[in-house]
Amino acid sequence: MKFDTPATTNPIDRLTIVGKPTDRIDGPLKTTGRAPYAYERHDVAPDAVYGYVVGATIAKGRIRAIDTHAARAAPGVLAVVTADNAGRLGKGKHNTARLLGGPQIEHYHQAIALVVAETFEQARAAAALVRVDYERAHGRYDLARGRDAAVEPKSDPDTGAGDFDAAYAAAAVRLDATYTTPDQSHAMMEPHASIAAWNGDRLTLWTSNQMIHWSKRDMAMTLGIAEDKVRLDSPYIGGGFGGKLFLRADALLAALGARAVRRPVKVALQRPLIFNNTTHRPATIQRLRIGCRQDGTIEAIAHESWSGDLPGGSPEVATQQSRWLYAGAHRKAALRLATLDLPEGNAMRAPGEAPGMLALEVAMDEMAEKLGIDPVQFRVLNDTQVDPEQPERPFSQRRLVECLRTGAERFGWQRRAARPAQVREGRWWIGLGMAAAYRNNLVMTSGARVRLDRRGIVTVETDMTDIGTGSYTIIAQTAAEMMGVPLDRVVVRLGDSNFPVSAGSGGQWGANSATAGVYAACTKLREAVARRLDLDPTAATFEDGIVRAGDRRIALTEAAQDAELAAEDHIEFGDLAERYRQATFGAHFVEVGVDAWTAEIRVRRMLAVCAAGRILNPKSARSQVIGAMTMGVGAALMEELAIDRRLGFFVNHDLAGYEVPVHADIPHQEVVFLDETDPISSPMKAKGVGELGICGVGAALANAIHNAVGVRVRDYPITLDKLIAQMPRIGK
Numbered sequence: 001m002k003f004d005t006p007a008t009t010n011p012i013d014r015l016t017i018v019g020k021p022t023d024r025i026d027g028p029l030k031t032t033g034r035a036p037y038a039y040e041r042h043d044v045a046p047d048a049v050y051g052y053v054v055g056a057t058i059a060k061g062r063i064r065a066i067d068t069h070a071a072r073a074a075p076g077v078l079a080v081v082t083a084d085n086a087g088r089l090g091k092g093k094h095n096t097a098r099l100l101g102g103p104q105i106e107h108y109h110q111a112i113a114l115v116v117a118e119t120f121e122q123a124r125a126a127a128a129l130v131r132v133d134y135e136r137a138h139g140r141y142d143l144a145r146g147r148d149a150a151v152e153p154k155s156d157p158d159t160g161a162g163d164f165d166a167a168y169a170a171a172a173v174r175l176d177a178t179y180t181t182p183d184q185s186h187a188m189m190e191p192h193a194s195i196a197a198w199n200g201d202r203l204t205l206w207t208s209n210q211m212i213h214w215s216k217r218d219m220a221m222t223l224g225i226a227e228d229k230v231r232l233d234s235p236y237i238g239g240g241f242g243g244k245l246f247l248r249a250d251a252l253l254a255a256l257g258a259r260a261v262r263r264p265v266k267v268a269l270q271r272p273l274i275f276n277n278t279t280h281r282p283a284t285i286q287r288l289r290i291g292c293r294q295d296g297t298i299e300a301i302a303h304e305s306w307s308g309d310l311p312g313g314s315p316e317v318a319t320q321q322s323r324w325l326y327a328g329a330h331r332k333a334a335l336r337l338a339t340l341d342l343p344e345g346n347a348m349r350a351p352g353e354a355p356g357m358l359a360l361e362v363a364m365d366e367m368a369e370k371l372g373i374d375p376v377q378f379r380v381l382n383d384t385q386v387d388p389e390q391p392e393r394p395f396s397q398r399r400l401v402e403c404l405r406t407g408a409e410r411f412g413w414q415r416r417a418a419r420p421a422q423v424r425e426g427r428w429w430i431g432l433g434m435a436a437a438y439r440n441n442l443v444m445t446s447g448a449r450v451r452l453d454r455r456g457i458v459t460v461e462t463d464m465t466d467i468g469t470g471s472y473t474i475i476a477q478t479a480a481e482m483m484g485v486p487l488d489r490v491v492v493r494l495g496d497s498n499f500p501v502s503a504g505s506g507g508q509w510g511a512n513s514a515t516a517g518v519y520a521a522c523t524k525l526r527e528a529v530a531r532r533l534d535l536d537p538t539a540a541t542f543e544d545g546i547v548r549a550g551d552r553r554i555a556l557t558e559a560a561q562d563a564e565l566a567a568e569d570h571i572e573f574g575d576l577a578e579r580y581r582q583a584t585f586g587a588h589f590v591e592v593g594v595d596a597w598t599a600e601i602r603v604r605r606m607l608a609v610c611a612a613g614r615i616l617n618p619k620s621a622r623s624q625v626i627g628a629m630t631m632g633v634g635a636a637l638m639e640e641l642a643i644d645r646r647l648g649f650f651v652n653h654d655l656a657g658y659e660v661p662v663h664a665d666i667p668h669q670e671v672v673f674l675d676e677t678d679p680i681s682s683p684m685k686a687k688g689v690g691e692l693g694i695c696g697v698g699a700a701l702a703n704a705i706h707n708a709v710g711v712r713v714r715d716y717p718i719t720l721d722k723l724i725a726q727m728p729r730i731g732k
Contacts, residue, residue: 001520004574018481021619026472035236038208039193045264051257052123055109059648060139060341063103070129076122079260081114092218094246096313107343108649109276111249116257139341141648146338153337162330167300171291179359179714183641184281190238193268196254204231210244211504212463218247234495237467242347275653282307282345288363298328308340318356321438327384350691361435361699387581396580396680399611403587407609411589420710421728428593431708435696437586441687442509446517447500447570456557459491464502464514470620478515482522484542508688516571516682524567529559584612584692588700594708599720606669613678613687626669628693636698
């Protein structure tokens with residue numbers, strides 16, 4: 001099905017099941033431990049043996065020699081796989097570095113060997129016996145030092161409009177500020193894990209992966225085999241945040257190990273390897289320049305960002321929201337990419353906007369303060385309904401102003417003291433802060449297969465994944481609404497590459513695109529049912545297990561009495577992205593307390609107002625937003641991968657040293673969804689929302705801290721050592 005016109009009426013619009021706050025249908029399985037995650041698939045490979053990964057202990061250089069004799073002779077060891085005996089390996093489209101290193105080493109903890117043994121303990125003990133002689137090379141590990149040599153990436157050229165330099169020079173009020181964000185880790189609960197088994201020349205991987213089709217293709221490319229010889233199965237994923245978008249070392253090494261020992265092999269990356277072996281959110285240096293008239297109208301805005309990656313890598317696109325969020329005739333956005341020899345930088349929840357908004361939305365507050373204008377009003381004043389770089393392209397839906405005003409009213413923004421350091425409660429300075437929220441709305445081709453059996457059970461099959469986001473439930477809701485059956489008459493099967501290719505989970509495109517693909521397949525199944533029942537497909541309605549057309553009412557089960565009915569289709573969006581700028585919008589409001597004596601920060605209240613099209617399941621959508629808000633607190637106040645700039649690795653590579661928010665850090669969070677639909681976006685009239693919730697919340701925190709104590713910190717995370725020397729004086 002090609003979606004190229006707004007869907008004005010369709011069965012989804014009945015909203016008898018879609019749009020209702022619905023419990024996760026996979027919830028009972030997960031809370032009782034019956035949902036099998038990748039490393040726990042005892043049912044598929046009861047005779048599996050264990051692999052343990054050996055990571056490089058240098059960041060750049062080469063292996064002179066690797067001695068595996070002692071490891072191979074250790075108790076229980078079945079094989080030791082290295083680049084020397086793994087056979088010829090390619091590299092997947094989405095992998096910057098090779099997943100099995102040697103002799104060249106491209107980053108610290110790049111996998112260089114897999115020890116396979118009968119038990120995990122035997123594999124781990126033998127791995128410690130592997131001896132490696134390295135030749136260390138000089139590496140580049142400091143973004144600040146590499147900034148001057150950074151280049152404009154071919155994938156993301158400079159953009160702009162008008163004459164920024166002239167307009168900025170002539171502006172009545174100007175801001176020029178630089179902000180930094182650190183490297184961050186996904187730190188998901190479930191490690192990267194896989195079980196691999198070969199049946200002749202066919203490989204099956206039970207793995208933890210967000211994008212099944214991408215990784216199936218990349219595994220085939222890496223092994224040099226046909227794509228149809230590879231199957232991936234990933235029905236349950238314990239978190240990903242972008243860290244499981246691509247094929248990683250656990251999957252490849254499990255496959256190589258299984259091929260070597262002719263038995264299934266299971267591999268989980270130990271937690272320290274997750275931080276240095278897999279991808280991370282790269283650090284940025286961001287410069288914002290804003291020039292305004294005295295009345296607050298933005299005349300000129302420029303956002304430049306520097307980030308680093310391995311050779312052949314990509315930049316953190318931190319400037320993209322600044323291209324489209326606010327008006328301004330004269331503008332410039334520029335990315336610069338430095339070559340660094342740190343582990344691969346890549347997508348982490350809301351790549352681009354999450355770190356970019358940390359800078360932009362603080363700069364907007366700084367400019368509002370210079371102008372003497374309320375921060376909410378300053379943003380309202382500079383709203384736009386068209387793409388500022390291409391004014392002929394409108395937004396499909398844009399209700400930023402309503403988000404800002406709704407949030408201000410609900411949060412009690414009028415009680416905010418305009419001057420910082422004015423409100424005290426005992427030993428706590430109190431501050432309020434806010435920020436706009438923006439995240440691109442991407443759509444992806446997505447397919448599904450839908451079957452109807454003689455019992456009236458509707459089964460949906462698609463390789464879409466559920467990374468804890470609620471995909472099972474919204475897909476079931478979609479099929480139930482389309483086919484006119486209760487939710488308990490729908491079975492959803494996900495994450496298997498034998499199923500039709502879906503959008504996958506990533507980029508906030510999953511929910512909208514995948515349900516639209518199910519919509520397309522259900523539309524085709526409805527037509528097949530109507531024809532089987534000798535009804536006019538254009539006149540048939542499906543409701544309460546009954547198919548109606550004119551005066552005729554026939555039970556849905558009648559259509560499949562002689563044979564099961566099945567239909568498969570996919571959704572395509574054509575040139576939608578060229579005709580409309582699509583995005584989701586929101587507003588974050590935060591109240592903080594800062595201890596007057598210690599500068600400790602406590603988050604006291606949080607509110608997010610979101611405009612993200614039709615909300616398919618308000619219960620799971622709220623869960624996604626509060627989770628994103630929590631990650632935003634981490635980004636603002638604590639998350640930072642500490643780099644050893646001599647040896648080139650992340651030092652705090654575990655969940656003890658890499659701090660993330662816990663329950664005690666997070667207060668009550670309120671989430672408001674504006675009642676909206678976006679008929680341009682898809683037949684579901686929905687958009688993504690899981691990444692919108694992180695965009696801007698960290699800046700709202702930074703702005704609240706400034707309002708509390710008058711200290712402006714531009715280098716994240718905002719820790720007490722960056723505040724305490726500048727704290728306001730207090731009386732005895």
